[in-house]
Amino acid sequence: MKKILILLIITVSLSSLANPVDLIGELGFHVTNSTPPPFVLNDLDGNAHNLEKWRGKWIILNFWATWCGPCRYEMPELQKLQGELANKDFQIIGISIDQGSKPAIKKFIKQNNINFPILWDQSGSVSREYVASSVPSLYLISPDFKLVGILRGAKSWSDQISTMARLLQYKKIPKDAIKKISASTASSPVPEKLIPPILEIKISDKNPVRGESAILNISIEWKGTPQKYIVKVPRLELPPEIEKGNVSVSSKATSKRATLVYHYPLSFMKEGNFHLGPVTLSYNSRAMGAEQFSRHPGIDLMVVKKSVPITILIIVGVVALLIIGIILKIALKKGKITSDKNGRELYSQFSLRYEDLRKSRIQGRNREYQKNLLIMLKELLLLEKKDVLSLDSVLEKISYGSETLSPQEINHYEKEIEDIIHPQSEEY
Numbered sequence: 001m002k003k004i005l006i007l008l009i010i011t012v013s014l015s016s017l018a019n020p021v022d023l024i025g026e027l028g029f030h031v032t033n034s035t036p037p038p039f040v041l042n043d044l045d046g047n048a049h050n051l052e053k054w055r056g057k058w059i060i061l062n063f064w065a066t067w068c069g070p071c072r073y074e075m076p077e078l079q080k081l082q083g084e085l086a087n088k089d090f091q092i093i094g095i096s097i098d099q100g101s102k103p104a105i106k107k108f109i110k111q112n113n114i115n116f117p118i119l120w121d122q123s124g125s126v127s128r129e130y131v132a133s134s135v136p137s138l139y140l141i142s143p144d145f146k147l148v149g150i151l152r153g154a155k156s157w158s159d160q161i162s163t164m165a166r167l168l169q170y171k172k173i174p175k176d177a178i179k180k181i182s183a184s185t186a187s188s189p190v191p192e193k194l195i196p197p198i199l200e201i202k203i204s205d206k207n208p209v210r211g212e213s214a215i216l217n218i219s220i221e222w223k224g225t226p227q228k229y230i231v232k233v234p235r236l237e238l239p240p241e242i243e244k245g246n247v248s249v250s251s252k253a254t255s256k257r258a259t260l261v262y263h264y265p266l267s268f269m270k271e272g273n274f275h276l277g278p279v280t281l282s283y284n285s286r287a288m289g290a291e292q293f294s295r296h297p298g299i300d301l302m303v304v305k306k307s308v309p310i311t312i313l314i315i316v317g318v319v320a321l322l323i324i325g326i327i328l329k330i331a332l333k334k335g336k337i338t339s340d341k342n343g344r345e346l347y348s349q350f351s352l353r354y355e356d357l358r359k360s361r362i363q364g365r366n367r368e369y370q371k372n373l374l375i376m377l378k379e380l381l382l383l384e385k386k387d388v389l390s391l392d393s394v395l396e397k398i399s400y401g402s403e404t405l406s407p408q409e410i411n412h413y414e415k416e417i418e419d420i421i422h423p424q425s426e427e428y
Contacts (some may be wrong), residue, residue: 023167029149036147037129041119057089063132063289070395077157094118134292154385159338199296210271216264232282241270268303
């Protein structure tokens with residue numbers, strides 16, 4: 001009787017464990033059944049690491065980049081997941097696809113206290129092998145070295161720790177589960193191989209004249225089947241001295257490729273050297289639905305002055321010499337006072353807004369506080385003429401998604417605001 005009771009307990013315990021395939025799906029991965037491509041990559045200190053080194057553990061390969069807003073959001077979440085499961089046979093491996101210098105990657109890792117291995121795919125060979133055409137892309141490998149899941153796009157991992165812990169109980173994928181995978185998914189490691197679109201930028205006038213217009217053409221070319229893509233309008237970053245008109249689009253297609261051309265009318269308010277870009281294209285597969293990105297760094301151009309007849313220039317020069325003394329006196333007496341006053345008032349207003357904003361956090365209105373905190377930081381960065389592309393991505397997730405900022409992220413953004421407001425106020 002005692003033996004029968006023990007067998008019943010064991011049977012009930014085993015039946016309560018979810019099928020590993022179901023757990024992989026619960027974690028958000030697209031279930032696959034293939035062999036992970038082997039690779040050897042260096043870490044940020046130049047030490048080589050072979051993927052085989054982690055055989056026998058559950059592995060998450062995370063392809064990411066410092067310029068990717070969703071990646072910057074997800075990395076601290078992955079660090080928390082790794083920390084919670086540190087004593088398990090589980091390893092997250094970050095693979096940076098940044099093409100820049102190591103210091104930028106190291107700075108991000110240090111600021112976010114990331115302690116799981118970070119490898120550098122500088123040539124892009126490993127990301128091409130895994131068809132990681134967008135970031136972030138995550139690949140789940142089982143202890144018996146099977147590529148069992150793929151996830152495109154960032155997600156919050158804080159509420160997935162218990163599900164992952166249940167999956168870690170399996171040291172290999174059972175045969176009946178493998179049959180289930182084979183019956184429900186293709187054997188390819190990537191269910192939908194989208195060839196990344198090629199972005200090209202051309203402008204109708206490389207040296208436009210101040211006060212006049214030119215057309216910037218952004219071409220998107222597919223070498224794959226265009227019907228498999230869902231594409232959004234390319235996002236073009238422009239300096240404030242250049243205004244954008246209504247965007248139009250044209251297309252052309254052959255049996256082997258298709259091209260979309262977005263036409264951006266631009267007006268140039270000031271002469272000088274300017275950078276148009278970067279350009280970010282968001283697209284996804286109709287089959288999988290996960291958002292992917294292609295990026296073009298943009299182009300440089302010089303806006304020139306309108307040519308003026310020489311006689312007018314001479315007359316203007318003579319008049320300028322007669323009144324230059326008066327202009328200098330006015331600038332010395334009034335210009336600096338006005339500038340100082342305006343600057344002091346502007347940053348004082350931001351300081352007051354910031355104090356009012358912090359009250360909403362004390363009152364427990366956390367989501368409202370996070371959204372308004374990001375909006376204020378964006379206004380200050382625009383005032384300082386700094387890049388806000390990554391911040392826009394975070395703001396969009398907070399405003400329209402279910403994500404929230406971690407305490408570390410809140411402290412980081414508060415410090416950025418204080419570093420801008422307080423030094424400026426003291427300077428004036």
